[in-house]
Amino acid sequence: MSERNLLPDDLTILITGGAGFVGSNFLRLMLLKYPSYCFVNMDKLTYSGNINNLADFLEYPNYSFIHGDICDRALVDSIVEKHDIDVIINFAAESHVDRSIKDPLIFVKTNINGTQSLLDAGLKHNIKLFLQISTDEVYGSLDDTGYFTEASRIAPNNPYSASKASADMLISSYGNTYGLPFNIVRFGNTYGPFQYPEKLIPMAILNALHNQPIPIHGKGQSIRDWVYVKDNNSAIDRVLHFGRRGEVYNIGSNQEKRTIEVVHLILEMLKKPNHLIEFVEDRPGQDYRYANNPHKIMSELGWMPQYNFLEGLQTTIQWYIEHMEWWGTPSN
Numbered sequence: 001m002s003e004r005n006l007l008p009d010d011l012t013i014l015i016t017g018g019a020g021f022v023g024s025n026f027l028r029l030m031l032l033k034y035p036s037y038c039f040v041n042m043d044k045l046t047y048s049g050n051i052n053n054l055a056d057f058l059e060y061p062n063y064s065f066i067h068g069d070i071c072d073r074a075l076v077d078s079i080v081e082k083h084d085i086d087v088i089i090n091f092a093a094e095s096h097v098d099r100s101i102k103d104p105l106i107f108v109k110t111n112i113n114g115t116q117s118l119l120d121a122g123l124k125h126n127i128k129l130f131l132q133i134s135t136d137e138v139y140g141s142l143d144d145t146g147y148f149t150e151a152s153r154i155a156p157n158n159p160y161s162a163s164k165a166s167a168d169m170l171i172s173s174y175g176n177t178y179g180l181p182f183n184i185v186r187f188g189n190t191y192g193p194f195q196y197p198e199k200l201i202p203m204a205i206l207n208a209l210h211n212q213p214i215p216i217h218g219k220g221q222s223i224r225d226w227v228y229v230k231d232n233n234s235a236i237d238r239v240l241h242f243g244r245r246g247e248v249y250n251i252g253s254n255q256e257k258r259t260i261e262v263v264h265l266i267l268e269m270l271k272k273p274n275h276l277i278e279f280v281e282d283r284p285g286q287d288y289r290y291a292n293n294p295h296k297i298m299s300e301l302g303w304m305p306q307y308n309f310l311e312g313l314q315t316t317i318q319w320y321i322e323h324m325e326w327w328g329t330p331s332n
């Protein structure tokens with residue numbers, strides 16, 4: 001078994017994409033839990049990032065924000081050098097499958113070239129760990145049975161997942177070739193507060209709140225394993241502190257639901273009528289089912305998901321009710 005990551009007691013961590021959904025939720029946890037660490041948040045502030053996601057932390061002495069693009073190699077290099085970064089956690093990514101189908105180029109740029117720019121800076125300045133936030137989509141699609149393990153074949157099916165799979169492979173090649181210490185964490189479908197409403201759950205909640213139609217691809221039969229964002233946070237925290245060098249960890253919470261079931265639950269919780277559902281053409285190359293087996297992180301690192309889907313969904317709905325004005329009226 002590979003050795004554990006060797007990290008100093010007081011870490012300086014570069015979080016990329018920390019103004020986005022998962023990154024800002026993670027920073028929120030870390031800033032409260034580790035006041036002796038320093039966090040540098042670098043974010044391009046694209047359509048899906050929002051500096052207000054961390055408005056209540058702007059004055060924290062151990063937090064700084066830099067507006068920038070991970071593809072800007074000179075900027076990335078100067079940040080890693082100037083701040084004496086120990087760990088890079090790369091949340092920055094173009095992440096929406098439908099957008100990647102319409103315009104793959106930016107996905108290749110940000111998800112592959114951007115990752116390489118971080119790897120090069122990390123290597124040059126001898127960081128102690130490169131932690132990549134990746135996805136179960138790199139494994140492709142499952143039928144009704146079976147699960148993805150870390151040993152499953154990498155077989156992405158759309159430009160988004162292909163770009164994430166490429167980044168994962170680049171990272172492990174830097175580990176193998178140059179000895180860069182790394183971990184890769186592969187999530188299931190993450191949901192919770194602060195998620196930009198292009199993904200299924202926040203889109204359905206906000207459309208329902210505005211009594212707008214909710215587009216469902218095909219007949220809504222695709223299956224996803226839904227993981228509450230706080231469970232993802234605790235998994236990254238575990239891997240950061242206890243992960244073994246060069247290992248990949250799958251995150252899953254064994255809470256699989258069909259798309260149509262998720263939307264029915266949202267409508268039921270909001271007491272909205274089912275006729276808001278509008279069946280539309282299926283996503284080209286739609287993956288039928290993703291389901292990670294999280295046995296490795298549970299048995300080796302003691303991680304356990306804490307949130308069941310109904311509880312997580314209720315909390316998420318409540319958050320969107322309280323923050324409806326952030327998002328305006330849905331356009332469809």
Ligand SMILES: Cc1cn([C@H]2C[C@H](O)[C@@H](COP(=O)(O)OP(=O)(O)O[C@H]3O[C@H](CO)[C@@H](O)[C@H](O)[C@H]3O)O2)c(=O)[nH]c1=O
Nearest residue numbers: 095096097135136137188189198199200215216217222259
């Ligand atoms: C946005 C949207 C989605 N869907 C369907 C398509 C999928 O089968 C399911 C979930 O769609 P999305 O919320 O876009 O998520 P999905 O494509 O599974 O990918 C998500 O989960 C992945 C992890 O599995 C992440 O890596 C991706 O960044 C994230 O976007 O709902 C609809 O039926 N209508 C919609 O409008």
